[in-house]
């Protein structure tokens with residue numbers, strides 16, 4: 003979307019305030035729970051220590067040497083249900099599973115109570131088609147004794163299960179999990195990813211129950227998340243591999259003033275490995291910026307799924323919107339206000355970010371004295387200083403001369419090489435910039451038509467060039 007005004011600085015961290023100017027928003031990712039402290043019923047009972055539960059019930063898969071304390075009962079239990087699962091429940095209980103969501107939830111709660119007494123329950127129901135992520139949670143009071151989080155998730159096909167992990171992650175981040183899983187390997191893989199994220203981010207205890215509800219109604223077989231993690235390589239689902247950015251059949255439409263639906267992005271799938279610098283290119287108006295905004299979380303897809311490692315930052319194309327504080331140092335430091343850092347910590351992080359984009363020498367410079375390319379580099383430093391994992395960069399070189407253009411590209415390359423796992427997706431319609439990329443995605447008319455190695459894409463674009471020579475390299 004060329005020439006679009008973003009009404010603010012232009013570096014946008016959706017995790018820290020969505021599309022709004024970050025100067026008016028706050029960091030809203032919290033890590034304030036952990037399994038132990040949140041468990042109101044933390045005394046050991048029921049299955050006693052999980053080592054015992056694990057060893058005796060699972061038949062000798064010994065946990066890794068690192069001892070993981072198990073909190074019992076878990077605060078949440080999660081049941082995944084769909085048609086197949088309903089039949090499983092039915093077989094177990096010898097009863098018909100109620101169809102109405104509230105009744106069904108209670109039924110499932112009772113069933114899961116057998117295996118996680120006193121826990122809070124999450125019932126994840128895989129529904130077809132209509133329910134989207136944002137509309138998921140509904141709290142139902144259960145006689146004041148405990149609460150049940152009833153969550154409906156869409157599950158049209160295996161690909162869509164990728165969202166389950168995100169939802170679980172969002173809803174119950176910070177609590178202990180106890181899961182009853184689908185038999186589907188894909189669902190399992192998504193849950194595994196969630197477990198991994200929960201453990202990594204919160205040092206949490208994960209209880210993992212594989213088909214327990216299918217096999218037995220009264221005992222859950224537990225495994226440790228290390229075991230799950232060690233099995234990760236066996237799974238291949240969206241969000242499970244080492245991709246920092248993934249979209250799966252993403253579509254986006256708008257309604258014009260006559261109420262007609264206009265498709266902008268059509269069925270776009272892409273995968274960008276962690277730590278790499280990729281470019282997204284294609285003719286003017288093919289949908290690059292729109293897709294980038296979807297990946298940034300600034301637009302919601304009409305259909306399909308997106309997985310982007312977080313925190314992610316979106317940098318807009320117009321350098322005059324990028325940098326607004328009086329000096330370079332103040333500008334880069336601005337976003338750190340939300341982190342409660344000491345002065346020394348702030349200075350250190352600002353220095354590191356500016357060094358990464360080769361702008362440290364400009365620390366005290368008034369921003370109005372910077373060139374367009376230098377402002378872009380300061381804007382990128384503003385994203386890096388918040389330790390973003392993914393940089394989404396929208397045609398940063400549009401308004402730059404050749405020197406600044408290369409300077410900004412090299413700044414991004416350098417930022418990636420000086421950090422372990424920052425990934426960047428760079429939107430451009432300048433073919434010559436491709437030489438700096440690790441990989442590329444090429445779009446035409448709202449679709450991803452090529453995806454992968456730069457040389458292949460380059461050759462292919464050259465072959466197609468006649469059809470849009472005015473757009474590419476213009």
Ligand SMILES: Nc1ncnc2c1ncn2[C@@H]1O[C@H](COP(=O)(O)OP(=O)(O)OP(=O)(O)O)[C@@H](O)[C@H]1O
Pocket residue numbers: 003004256266284285286287288289290291292293397431
């Ligand atoms: N909110 C909107 N209302 C109407 N049309 C839109 C809207 N957003 C995008 N479009 C249209 O969708 C198409 C894709 O726009 P987008 O800005 O994503 O393309 P682009 O590939 O980034 O183009 P450019 O290289 O010129 O910046 C364009 O035809 C644009 O006019």
